Amino acid sequence: MVTLNVNGVRHDVEAPDDTPLLYVLRNDLQLIGPQFGCGLAQCGACSVLVEGKEVRSCITPVASVANQEITTLEGLPARWAKQESLSVEEAKNTLHPVQQAWIEEQTPQCGFCQNGMMIKATELLESNPNPTLAQIKDAFTNSGPSPNLCRCGTYVAIIEAVQHAATIMAKGR
């Protein structure tokens, strides 16, 4: 039995301790934001935030993140609502600025990697609200276990969406 704290909700999960977090999120908790891309921490499609840091859930044993604060793509709106102290009613209709920007900029093509891209963007903007182009490129290339890879080649659209999200976040709620 492992106790997980995902998107502000406690879950007691029956899974062997070495089960990668990804399979528990997808198969046991029906949290389908993170995707299986490589199982090798080489692409970033499976990323989640653990205590605010991007982590590759495909190689993270579930027991190693017991009782830590885990945020998936599904939890980004509530994460923003909490940070901005939005009312319940406001929160219901508000996506995280990163998600808003991803839609405004029409960033995804197939979209399969974009979970990890949005998680990485959130991690970046929470620590650096106004990143330069070089800092954005560095974050998506060098800050994780591997670069966050996009096979459709949406890097330009991701950069524009990160910059757009930064302006939304600067304005606040």
Add this chain to the structure above:
Amino acid sequence: MATMSERPQNVLAPTLSRRQFIKAGGILVVGFSVAGPELLKADTAKPAVLKNSLDPTLGSSWIEVHPDSTILIRTGKNDFGQGSTFTAYRQIVADELSVPFEAITTVVQGHTDQTPDGSGAFDFLGGGTPNIRKAAAYTYQALLDLASEKLGVPKAKLSVKDGIVSGNGKSISYGDLVKNQQLKLTIPVKGDLTSIIGLTVEGNPPMKPVSEYTVIGKSFKNSVISSKVAAKETWATDVRLPGMLHARVVHPKTLGSTLVSAGSVDKSKFPHSQVIVKGNLVGVIAPTEWEAILAAEQVASATKWTEWKGLPGNAKLYQHLRDEADWKTTPVTKGEANKGDAASTLASAHKKLSATYQLAYMKHAPIGPTMAVADVKADGTVHIYTHNQNPQELRGEIAMMLRTTPDHVIVHAYPGPGHYGRSNGGNAGAEDEAVLLSQAVGKPVRVQWMRADDMRWSTQSPAAFSDVQLAIDEKGKIAAYQIDHYMPAMQDDRLIGAVLAGLPTMPAPNPKGDFISSTANGISDPWVYAPVPNVIERGHGTFQVGQQASPLAVGLRDHSMRTPGQFQQNYPRELAISEAATLAGADALQFRIDHATEERVIGVLKAVRDASGWDTRPSPRPDAVSTGSTPIRGRGVSLMFRNQTYWACVCQIAVTPDKGTIMVEKSTIAVDPGIVINPMQLKRNVEGGAVMGISHALFEEMLFDESGITTDDWISYPIPSMADIGEIKVVLLNNPKVGTYGGGSEAPNALAASAIAAALHDATGKVMRRLPMKPPYVQALLKT
């Protein structure tokens, strides 16, 4: 210039029938007709009507007009990230029907039991007239007929705006026209639903003149992006059925190994797992995904296969293709532009280029490995939940494998990672394996390939080489151009699970195959340099490498990949044209303009010249250097015509000679598709294609030894990271006078390689005639 409204009209008598008046609701559905095949051309086959397809005698439909004036559209084409079904298709239908974009509230796509026409996730715009456009045009005429009757106003006096039909001071909405009635419009179609191109809507209904478009041309948002970003979309990876089991497949040790003995499960560790063996197909099934993964690893280590070493290995690939492959059995194809007498002109050339260009095998490498859920019911009905570029063709192939008919197979289509052509013949990889395992255990089974399965056991974009001979005359013009393209067969649609299990499949590529399974290498790069007097283009085809030697008949299976075949032919042509400009002492971009007459060719070249800041001069640059640690800059250009769209690309690069590294600092692409339907969507497609093009040019090379594929993850098969990408500039040339819209998703990935190679030559004075231009290869070249 002709516009669509001036095209010949041949309506082929669509019929509108009124079933009954009903008390509430009401609908106009547009189905397809098999009632009037005598109206079709004599060679038109009557489309088969299958159970579990949309029944053309009932409410089978392309388009539904509802009493609240909302509209639903259906298409067999399944989105793979291009966005066309959610943006362009809505815009096309909205303009044909004269309704706002927002009126089209629902797009149903891909599911074989809910969509009418089949075909694949390619050529969405159908040469300017996709099926959905004609279906909408027929629907518009039917709505005008209804309104004419209802309002008592002649059809010619009616006009429509925002779904309101008006004439002689009276008006009525589409919703009110269909209210309380069940109306069915039948339209003529032809074709084979489960073929790669599916059904085609026949006839030439009158279409909206381009000058009256109000929805086309605007950047409406793609609705599926919103649901994916918010984690609200159900992907194929998310499908979970009651009682579903997880499976992994233990694929053979090599691309020619047969099974000696399957390992058994260590029940002390994996008490709930089981092994299923069918011929050479070994599957491991467990109730949980993690147990399936671990049990499959354990079973794999205990499974014995025969050894096989029947491949040349990548180091000998081009020697094998040149000297050992059989190019004689497959007929040589000839280009449509062939003319004059290139041979004698080349024999007496003032200046001459003779060169060979080589392209590596590449993987489609979707960011998520292939997966599928299959549920084979006790009555033999097969449900497949998957992400596939051609669900109807998959349906036919699964039926063939099971020796049944397609009506027993339903393919449910969901979003997934881009395949870039790999599954457009129906074969993504895991579907057939899932079906066989589900059949064996009588329960739904989910097969997920791991990254290494996806790299080693999927198809690839074929390697190729081309021999070019080119003559320059005393005036610096191309006097003769001769190219011989060599490429193994490109479209192996066989289901790999069926091959391994020894079950029926489509034929392996062969010289007598139809246009899909043939080993023939067609000329697929339209000639754009009209003034060249002597031209010979020839295509040479052969079997896939290892296909005949492999006891499994597998070898290196190939499949079309974004800009298929044309990339393999355009890269050598465009690099050779840049080299020809150097021979002629001319600027490579102006040289192209000087060899063109088509104004759209000249238009994209001038646009890309202006937008990129191109400096007009011959290559190489006067101070070109091929040594040292200081980056030196160069620029190159390329040109392509594909799917009625003209493309030009300039790449500006920095080369560091001693490291052999190339950074593309700026890519500029000018695109003239005729009418731009959705500028934002097109821009994003082109940007993505440009990045993939840099990837093809600099990074991608599938490597293999004598037994199989050795590049099996993102380390051994790298693609660019964000830091590897410089500025991407897209210039959209909206050209409404063309009167139609060309494709925008293919081509941009095939433009960079030849432009970067030309830029490398510009910077260093050395020509690299091989892809990819990886640092070790560039270093070796620069040392020569």
